[in-house]
Amino acid sequence: VYESVMDSVAAQQRENVEGQMDFFSMAANNDEKSNSVKEIPLPDIPEFTPEELMTMEKATTGLYLSGHPMDHYRDAVRKLHAPTIVSIIEDFSRENGPERFTDGQRITIAGVITSSKTKTTKNNSLMAYVMVEDDTASMELLCFSRVLETCGAYMKENQAVVVKGRLSVRDEKAPQIMCDSIYPLSTVEGGIPEPQPKQKTAAGETLFLKFPSIDDPAIRHMKLVFQMFPGKSVVKMVMADTRKVYATQALLHPALVQEAQETLGHENVVVK
Template sequence: FNKSHSAAYAMVSYHTAYLKTHFTVEYLASLLTYEMQNTDKILVYINDGRERGVKILPPDVNESWRDFSVEGSMEIRFGLAAIKGVGEAAIDSIMETREQGGKFQSLFDFCARVDLRRVNKKVLEALIKCGACDGLGTTRASLLAGLDAAVEWGTKRREDSRRGQASMFDLLPALEQTPSLPETPEWPEGEKLAYEKEALGFYITGHPLRRYQAQMQRLTALDTQKIQEVPDKSEVSLCGMVAAMKEIMTKKGARMAFVTLEDLKGTVEVVVFSDLYAQVGTLLKSEVPLFVKGAVDYNDESVKVLAREISSLEQLKLQKTREIHLTVPQDLMSEAALRELKALLEKYPGKLPAYLHLLGSDRKETVLALPPDLEIELSEAFLQDVERMLGASALILN
């Protein structure tokens, strides 16, 4: 029996390795579909795919199928069934409508064509929040702000169609009666990503930790995947965000917590005992990126980190930054843009030297040391203002 069992497992391993090597994208799409209800495994497989050069495309009402699907040579499209709150009936309605009448042109077109009894308001909100309606031509904030009007308009159009009624303007194709969505500014990046995680269980188009990636790499070489290979009882350091937390009372009546720490590669459980929890309990509930020091603990084939020190990654960044670097395409730095940037820097006078990196069309880089009167006082408000003006990728702190 043992030999036959081993032979069977060897064959499965061989087939799996062959498919993963020679049909990487198809294999990964199948794996993601099979594990689509397991958020932790999905996150691991998506990161593995990205490291292999596979691009994971967000869900899209015009492109996605029920399951994860292959698009192009190295692209996988997110499946609609992996969106929380979007059931089989809603998916069937979207796919049937799309196959019969072609792609959806706008939110109003979508609401007029799908069966709103199956694709209800809760489903529509989930589709908007996860980015599945981004292809309908406006911001997620505008889509959500105009959702009630679109549902009402779509319902009326379907009722009129069932009764055989038509507006006189329907007879004149040139006069389009479709209403307009409100012009609402897009949500800040943090809010946008939070809605994505609410709908999908994880981030897909970005990650709040992405802006800290360089700092995280300087602080520790470990992540939630590499820590699985560290010997038991080893001292480790990790960076991440609190994805979930369970607070309990000890026998002595003190509070402690079990924290699910998430980074760019996955999650790991962190045990915060009562003495440390008394110091950092508020910090753990603040949704800020964290720096954790502790010891690895292997138990029942799972890995935990027994924390002995927890601090704010943001505070560490503010304390340890010695220089500020701003990188922008040279063709975007018009005279007006330079004046606007100068005014922003003057709002935060301090002692940190700043450098402006101008990227030419030929990717050549010109570095300008800004004068002493434009030295900076680093703060969260400054970081947010720079990100709004230049984007998160423009800012590097050394």
């Protein structure tokens, strides 16, 4: 749609010298020109869904303007008896200490994932910092390797999720949740699914990674990541300087692919 409109505009501009119009001659021949102006065809396309509009609003402005994705899940949240995120934050902000919640308390919340970032810990295991927000506030989740293995596929931006874990309040920081599980909020209607120990990708998929050289520090880092995701999918590591290719195997888990993209850059990570 966008390309067809732009093609029409470009065609009109080519009829003028370098896309310019003579202002004075336009005024003198206004009636004649007004009859020769071409109409740009605008195709009839369906309206965006509310979810699509909100996703575009968030990407463009950083805010949801026409609503919030959680509006669609109000009944599901009520069934979970999940507290709002702002109620947790405000309770821990009381001068005399929290009254409703406690550090280490098991809790269930619901919200939309707004960001997710993985890192390697000092113990050479993978973890993720995931931000979840409802229509009241946002909270950070700490997700370690066990959770990534079972629930990493659901840690996508704009995914509405139900989160189970333990509250963690440290060093005057905002409350966090040590996550035990994350699942799509849409599963609440049919019951929360059991964790799956392995999440395999389609047969035949290969992960291609491009490294500057065999001596690059990213080699050692990615080898540690491969150890955390054992599997049978082929991983081919291409060295940019020598063009040599080294092969290994791993589980092509979304968390592994994301870690590779953040380590090497999206342009150096291909799955096919």
